[in-house]
Amino acid sequence: MVQITAMTMVGKQTRANRIVAGTSVPHPCGDPSAPPDADRALRKEIVRTALEVLQTDVEQPTVFTPKITFTAK
Amino acid sequence: MDTKLELATYPVKNARFGQKTAYKDGILEIDKDELVSLIKEDKRVASADIDMALPGEKTRIVFIRDVVEPRVKVSGPGCVFPGVLGPVESVGTGRTNRLSGITVMPSAQYKPTILSGNNAANAGTVDMWGPGAAVTPFSSTINIVPVMKLIDGISELDAHTAIMMAELKLANRLAETTRNLKPENIESFALFKVDDSLPKVIYVLSFMTLAYNPHSFVAYYGYCLHDVMPFLIRPQELFDGVITTDTRQGHGRKSTTWHWMNQAVVYRLFREHGKRLNFLGVIMQRTRFESELGKHVSASCASEMAKMLGADGVIITRTTGSGANFEDVIMTLQACEKKGIKTVLLNPEWGSADGSEPPLLVYVPEATAMVSTGSHEAELKLPAPSRVIGAEEGQMVIAEPGDKPFSPWSEITWNSYYPVTGAPDWFGTMSLAAEEY
Numbered sequence: 001m002v003q004i005t006a007m008t009m010v011g012k013q014t015r016a017n018r019i020v021a022g023t024s025v026p027h028p029c030g031d032p033s034a035p036p037d038a039d040r041a042l043r044k045e046i047v048r049t050a051l052e053v054l055q056t057d058v059e060q061p062t063v064f065t066p067k068i069t070f071t072a073k
Numbered sequence: 074m075d076t077k078l079e080l081a082t083y084p085v086k087n088a089r090f091g092q093k094t095a096y097k098d099g100i101l102e103i104d105k106d107e108l109v110s111l112i113k114e115d116k117r118v119a120s121a122d123i124d125m126a127l128p129g130e131k132t133r134i135v136f137i138r139d140v141v142e143p144r145v146k147v148s149g150p151g152c153v154f155p156g157v158l159g160p161v162e163s164v165g166t167g168r169t170n171r172l173s174g175i176t177v178m179p180s181a182q183y184k185p186t187i188l189s190g191n192n193a194a195n196a197g198t199v200d201m202w203g204p205g206a207a208v209t210p211f212s213s214t215i216n217i218v219p220v221m222k223l224i225d226g227i228s229e230l231d232a233h234t235a236i237m238m239a240e241l242k243l244a245n246r247l248a249e250t251t252r253n254l255k256p257e258n259i260e261s262f263a264l265f266k267v268d269d270s271l272p273k274v275i276y277v278l279s280f281m282t283l284a285y286n287p288h289s290f291v292a293y294y295g296y297c298l299h300d301v302m303p304f305l306i307r308p309q310e311l312f313d314g315v316i317t318t319d320t321r322q323g324h325g326r327k328s329t330t331w332h333w334m335n336q337a338v339v340y341r342l343f344r345e346h347g348k349r350l351n352f353l354g355v356i357m358q359r360t361r362f363e364s365e366l367g368k369h370v371s372a373s374c375a376s377e378m379a380k381m382l383g384a385d386g387v388i389i390t391r392t393t394g395s396g397a398n399f400e401d402v403i404m405t406l407q408a409c410e411k412k413g414i415k416t417v418l419l420n421p422e423w424g425s426a427d428g429s430e431p432p433l434l435v436y437v438p439e440a441t442a443m444v445s446t447g448s449h450e451a452e453l454k455l456p457a458p459s460r461v462i463g464a465e466e467g468q469m470v471i472a473e474p475g476d477k478p479f480s481p482w483s484e485i486t487w488n489s490y491y492p493v494t495g496a497p498d499w500f501g502t503m504s505l506a507a508e509e510y
Contacts, residue, residue: 006365009400013435022361025397 002050004028012061018053019063042068077263078309079168081256085175088125088215094237097252111242112219117235119224124462124502126201126216131459134218135470135481136180137197137323137494139209140331141170145248154241154314156295160237165309170251176331177244178216181236183223188474192286194321195473197494205455209495218462219243230287236320262309267347273351275384276338277375279358279402280392302376303358311336325496328392337500338390353382360401368401376408387416392499399434410439421498422448427486446498449490457484
């Protein structure tokens, strides 16, 4: 399983194995304030990271950061 | 050499309504008509009255939106509540008079337009006697309660402004009675030069605001701090009311304006300055960033500021409950520790009424020193009062949108202290103590 969250510390505390750093607390998978194309690219990258991470072995709760530039507040 | 602020105290031992507004020998006489007309100057106020609650009487106050201590500036630049009651001038020097043992506690009702979530208005309750009195500082103060109804169709920000202006104008008027009188005592607050071997301490006063809130929750010189990075203040500024809060929210979850102007940790750090420690200043840290980036930058900025100022130690506290806010605070603690600054978190506990849940949201190895101010999730059983201030006969009270309405005339059981204004102990001022067993 993989958890996408903007509060990775809580993900670790709850012992989620694979944690993907999301954009922001209310919008972990995108940025509605961004132009539609940018938001779509952002969402795609986060979900792509999550799918890749699902195929990765981990020994303990591990945080993975998508290859994105954060713009959200 | 730092300029000092003198805080002159005029204790109020009793208060009563009378012919004129005056303070004499510990008795505050209040001309009700004068104060009511002061509130009614604002066209956003549809109706207003003023009531009073004394410690020990079987009175329950409801629809509380905030609490404030009457203070007035008698010398030095600016005014108390700068940016709100007067122009922005850097305050925290000269002399400020305070009426102690008394508060202005607005009870207000209006039709909210935000009906759910963190940005919605909420109201607190205070019992002046019994088990409810034990959990809040506002049961041992004489409370002057302006009871207000606001006009129909009022916006959330206007509702806040109307309540705040009535509250602050009233407090200012009451404190004005002390202007030419001799105080009972004067305390000086200054960050004078001290022995260099004393440990240097910074207080990181972390508070929560919301980027999308009509007010933000916390304003500095009247400026709403929706989304800011940490900044340094002269700690004496706090005693002159530079922080005002969202007066739509009087629920115990929030720190009231009274807590900000009577900042307990700042008082104590001043009193220890030159004795046990060297108090360097207060870093104000806005928290509850919604992205990890914001959280990391804020933690980095606050810790770097503390390091630049030469801090050996940091004390960090919070002003309200929130998971995202707690994470920011813990990240700041981690960042300080990583830079070699010993950091202490002073914080209340959660853990549910039966104590079976974790008291804190997250635990990190860097958090090696924490001071607990007790759990506020114990059951609170409140007996029926003899008198209710703030509600009409038979009226039900909804403390928060979505909450079950309760009758203020009846017995109440809550499984948390949150509904009581001032109850969660954010700064370690209350009498709860921990015992090893």
